[in-house]
Amino acid sequence: MTTAEQDVSGAGSQPLSPDEVRLINAWWRAANYLSVGQVYLLANPLLREPLTPAHVKPRLLGHWGTTPGLNFIYAHLNWVIKRDHANVLYIAGPGHGAPGVVASTWLEGTYSELYPEISQDEAGMCRLFRQFSFPGGIPSHASPDTPGSIHEGGELGYSLSHAFGAVFDNPDLVAACVVGDGEAETGPLATAWHGNKFLNPAHDGAVLPFLHLNGYKIANPTVLARIPHAELEALLRGYGYAPIFVEGDEPMAMHQKMAAALDAAFASIRAIQQKARTGGGTAERPVWPMIVLRSPKGWSGPKTVDGKQTEGSWRSHQVPFTMEKPEHLGLLEAWLRSYVPEELFDAAGRLRPEIAALAPVGDKRMSANPHANGGALMRPLKLPDFRDYAVAVQQPGGANAEATRISGGFLRDVMEKNAANRNFRVFGPDETASNRLQDLFEVTSRAWDAEILASDDHLSPDGRVMEILSEHTCQGWLEGYLLTGRHGFFSCYEAFIHIVDSMFNQHAKWLKTSKEVAWRRPIASLNYLLTSHVWRQDHNGFSHQDPGFVDHVVNKKAEIVRVYFPPDANTLLYVTDHCLRSWNRINVIVAGKQPSPQWLTMDEAIKHCATGIGIWEWASNDRGAEPDVVMACCGDVPTLETLAAVDLLRQYLPDLKVRLVNVVDLMSLQPKTEHPHGLSDADFDELFTRGKPVIFAYHGYPWLIHRLAYKRANHENMHVRGFKEEGSTTTPFDMVVRNELDRFHLVADVVDRVPGLGAAAAYVKQAMRDRLTEHYHYVREHGADMPMVANWRWPGAE
Structure with missing residues (x-):
């Protein structure tokens, strides 16, 4: 039995003293109070006077249901970090969890350090409340504005894979990843559990998942909260984890359970890493700990609203109640006062010192962890020439x-x-x-x-x-x-x-x-x-x-x-x-x-790519004259087919002035006003002319080229070939023929669009149709492309 598989339930243990429980619970109450305030309040942040409608936001946005669980986990992680000097990154997977994450970063002081106008006092608290989900403020997710965040949580399913990515090659980092039970139903999250099969405890950090079972999504129960305990445990053990269950709704008892669970989880992580890093490791894959927190949806919020269950119900998922009914104002005030803010904040609105002392200091704060602002740690790659x-x-x-x-x-x-x-x-x-x-x-x-x-x-x-x-x-x-x-x-x-x-x-x-x-x-x-x-x-x-x-x-x-x-x-x-x-x-x-085929020397490639687009002079014959047609190409196969088409044009229409333009940087086709890599109109016109036909062979769907170039002077003369949703198991050349991107169709396009070709035009078109007919029969008889296609080389390259 590995370290993580030992009895780590924490059942019956009391790792915290009564005073420690009181302080952690006070932090949790403060975070919950600030979270509710962000969702509801526009003014009167410390309830100095009875609430009035003017104190409440006109539009109530945000999500309450997941927030108290996020705050609960955050408070207990801070306790471990402060005690053990642990290096922890907090990843909030549940959607719309910003009220809780932002509240904790403000309590830790990081928020005010980065945003001095959101000070740690009553005025700053008022600004903190006002900005949440408010025009000119911050969104309801833990967006890049949020200190300590590398994960927004707007779209569900990515938290756990982000957590594993964060700890690869970060041996001292623990990514504490809260997975919502709604999020756990997504495909990306279900696969992400397998990150533990790729984690090397000798050189990587650790991921400590918290599966938060609060039972509901927007309007429905969650799958993992409704399956039997034994089935859930078997599932998690099958993923390769040793789950520690923390379940209940009575705060004081839950604080002891969570403290015991974290003690066991961090001890297990240390044991796994120490064994791997001191030469005592074996080929056996470690079983990593995880914590399952089962707590009510909207924990500590209103039990009922309008006679209907709210806490522990889907009704607390978003805003538990609006201000449409006059009695709801009193309900909100009672809810806020239930956290007893006067015990949490002093007369100036500052968090009381004994509670504030629970926060780690400096970079040990999860909101100030340098890994959450990775660019500050980034070292340039050493690149060969x-x-x-x-x-x-x-x-x-x-x-x-x-x-x-x-x-x-x-x-x-x-x-x-x-x-x-x-x-x-x-x-x-x-x-x-x-x-x-x-x-x-x-x-x-x-x-x-x-x-x-x-x-x-x-x-x-x-x-x-x-x-x-x-x-x-x-x-x-x-x-x-x-x-x-x-x-x-x-x-x-x-x-x-x-x-x-x-x-x-x-x-x-x-x-x-x-x-x-x-x-x-x-x-x-x-x-x-x-x-x-x-x-x-x-x-x-x-x-x-x-x-x-x-x-x-x-x-x-x-x-x-x-x-x-x-x-x-x-x-x-x-x-x-x-x-x-x-x-x-x-x-x-x-x-x-x-x-x-390889077309450019390295020196030519550097010059071509530095601009992203350019004339291939060796494939063009219009130097010193206006071209009759511009043959443009973007992509390796379109380039091959375009060059083969130019070769045919030289054979069939030797007097035709052809310019070949190759595009490496797709965004060069946009105007410079739209994209920094875009060409100016003057440069674009120099390449593509202002009135000559352009036959454009593109790698993808042809309408994208039109979309990028529609503002250009010569757009109306652009004819784009690309993928037309025609395909099969077939030969390489038959693929381009099926989508009419092949050399024969490109030559026919030139004949159709260049005026003044006279009698030659009909014969060239006929020849191209004949080649396509020959291809059709040859490929179906031989299962391979015609030798004239498969063996084609640019003239002089034989």
């Missing part, structure tokens, strides 16, 4: 390479150079090798603290590649890692990154808001590599073919998002290095992993 990994390109298309494999060599050396600092990890859902990043395994393994068999490949408790077949968990781990001051890289199949659409949303919103909070330091960017992309998922079929994540990304604020489509390995190296050096952004890189 990406130019050392360049693919030698003697002439365009004269070399073949797997772009992501080349990038994998670069990432391998990034990993090695930063091994001593332990501040870089690579994340992905079981696809590191599939995405051609397997060179990483030359210097590290996959993190794994569960059973390892002799036949397993590159598994180790010390591994720094994080793989679990859950995009949600990978994203949550990475976010927690970044938010606490480290660096990371996330590779994923393009079609399935959609699984984390909402998580991307929330992180983008966090970054946007953080930039507006003066004391928040910048954190390393969240970097996605999307590969195994739509155009080379011909073997897996239609289910794996979706390039739409980028459409979702570009909805976010321009200062936050960047999207890159490097067309070959050398441009991917440049972009990868650039993204790893950036901060406070979300970078999306879309690149192929299959052997493909």
